[in-house]
Amino acid sequence: MRAASSIIQSLQDGGLTSTDGRKDVQRAAAELAERLPAPLAPLARLAYNYRWSWLPGGPELFASIDRERFELCLQNPVRLLQEASSRALHRAAEDEELVGRAVELEAQVDADLARPWAGGIDPEHPVAFLCAEYGIHVSLPVYSGGLGALAGDLLKEASDRAIPMVAVGLIYRKGYFRQRIDGSGWQHEYWVDTDPQRLPAARVTTADGSPLTIQLPIYDAEVAAYVWRVEVGRVPLFLLDTDISRNGPLERWITARLYEADATTRLAQYVLLGAGGVRALRALGLDPSVIHLNEGHAALAPLALAGERVRAGEQLSTALEDARSRTVFTTHTPVAAGNDSYPADQASHAIARLAGELGLPQDEVIGLGRTSPEDAGEPFGVTQAALRMSRAANGVSRRHGEVSRQMWSVLWPDRPPEAVPIGHVTNGVHVPTWIGTAMRELLDRQFGADWMERVDDPQTWAAVDEIPDEELWQVRERQRGELIEFVRRRSTQDRLLRGDVREYVEAAARVFDDHVLTIGFARRVATYKRLDLLTWDPDWTLSLLNGDRPVQVVLAGKAHPRDEEAKHALQRLFGLKSAQLIGQRVVYLDDYDLASAAVLVRGCDVWLNVPRPPLEASGTSGMKSAFNGGLQLSVLDGWWAEAYDGQNGWALPGDVLEDHHAQDERDADALHRVLDDAVVPAFYERDERGLPPAWLERMRSSLRSLGPRFCAARMLAEYVEGPYRGL
Secondary structure (H helix, E strand, O other): OOOHHHHHHHHHOOOOOOOOOHHHHHHHHHHHHHOOOHHHHHHHHHHOOHHHHHOOOHHHHHHOOOHHHHHHOOOOHHHHHHHOOHHHHHHHHOOHHHHHHHHHHHHHHHHHHOOOOOOOOOOOOOEEEEOOOEOOOOOOOEOOOHHHHHHHHHHHHHHHOOOOEEEEEEOOOOOOOEEEEOOOOOEEEEOOOOOHHHOOOEEOEOOOOOEOEEEEEEOOEEEEEEEEEEEEOOEEEEEEEOOOOOOOHHHHHHHOOOOOOOHHHHHHHHHHHHHHHHHHHHHOOOOOOEEEEEOHHHOOHHHHHHHHHHHOOOOHHHHHHHHHOOEEEEOOOOOHHHOOEEOHHHHHHHHHHHHHHHOOOHHHHHHHOOOOOOOOOOOEEHHHHHHHOOOEEEEOOHHHHHHHHHHOHHHOOOOOHHHOOOEEOOOOEOHHHHOOHHHHHHHHHHHOOOHHHHOOOHHHHHHHHHOOHHHHHHHHHHHHHHHHHHHHHHHHHHHHHHOOOHHHHHHHHHHOOOOOEEEEEEOOEOHHHOHHHHHOOHHHHHHHHOOOOOEEEEEEOOEOOOOHHHHHHHHHHHHHHHOHHHHHHEEEEOOOOHHHHHHHHHHOOEEEEOOOOOOOOOOHHHHHHHHOOOEEEEEOOOOHHHHOOOOOEEEEOOOOOOOHHHHHHHHHHHHHHHHHHHHHHHHHOOOOOOOOHHHHHHHHHHHHHHOOOOEHHHHHHHHHHOHHHOO
């Protein structure tokens, strides 16, 4: 094994001459290794590829160096190795078992990266995935919620399946907002700066060592952007960064915050992501066969592709059709407010110089984003533009596909809604990322060590029936216990920070119980998610929590900074805390993120999801819970409308009522009945072994029916066989 210094010298001498950033990542890892005791060099190389994060034993390996520092660094292995004390590093270097595990894990990662490509996609022309956010890991703060988590899961699955893919996003120096709830229940937002030099990322450079830079006009400015490379297993994620000295202060702010509230900046982000994303791919030497727009934020990407052909002398109509033939689009929201639109004059201002540079008629570009292209008063919508510029479009569940066809049928006035060309690819989750250690160990024993390679095969999951009751229940007890330990620690800290009275601070730590039925509700706090159904009838809520068969509830989630109605709904929930029982049986965890999400989906017995239908596109958090033996109690909307079979969880009505109050009242009553008459009895009714037979049977049914259908392996296969191949 070569020393780090020799690797750096080799790179400087031209050992790698590509401009796609691979050499820069290797150099960063080698420089980090030089600062460490020699036996820890494998850790430096592991730190610069997030493949460690879903490798069994990977997180535990880094945590064993300095567990407290690892958590303070948000599990960022690069920062850990930069900040750990000399004493901790030398102690680790002298630990033969730790060093041996590092060598073994590095060998596993190297073997994984060396596998041949698969999927029938030419590695010279990979799929390019464009998205505004990526939930790769808690240490990379370029995500807000479900869209980002789904994007991260897709990239990881592409790595696992050796599908040629690259991804493009923005780096967001201040990330998404952090949340703090005060004593009254009001949400406060704040942002934390991120230094890319401390991330598992490397700035891409050219052959002469200078930063690779792209430029494009946005509004009246010529905006420059650097490109950072992040390794997600075999998949490179390229993040554009405008916070560089040659830009003015407004241009530097473009990549400051995810989903920036200022509309001018947000539109600039979308221009950069779409058109800038294509320029970055070209500068990196990449020629994708397919551009996958994950939401409409990158809708200008196919227009940038068309502009390349126009500048080369091709007719506009031919260029647009060629770009369309290479673009696929996934829409993720049936909520009108989630489909961004901008006044036509603002959109025109943002792209005027860019359209001229690309040789595209500005009016035609704006028209592509209108429901009625000739209506000069209509705003520019990114979803409409993406739909018009894609050869294939899909929703993210069967029902969401139906809703999307109805929602966007106006774009195809000559077709009935059922014939609108929007299909569906139901979301799935990356099982290695979300499954708990105890559940994975059990399934490894039962299914065989290679079962993850067969995760989408129903025959793999048929073996669930052979798992002994005692072993299945032990896993549920163990993962619930880990959640309760986490809740006790976090809820005490959160309540102290809110300035709550001492008795309330101590309540959850004292009373939250390892053996009590635990319900989880962790969602983006939006009015249609209906967090208040749990407290619709406060007397019923108190009786549920404190009956002979008690229930405890873990809540988490963020309201959008400008969603005042959602913030007030959250505050009303906190208004109940004056009842002593609420403090003992209900906790709200501040600042929900990927790390806390993993603990919740692994530990909760029941995952609650009660959106007002038909406004749920998918709902992947419930899928994550299911892989951990959690049972679903959900409205028949999103993924649950196609997943529920009467035996694998519980369901609330999914039909739509125009009277929202009447609908909420009906669904609250249904929720009360299901919990009182089905969920609570199934959990607490035990046999002579002290086990809940009805609950265990429903767990088996859930794992057997949901496992092969709602994993990212099945989802990715459907993309590869369908939209990516033009079928």
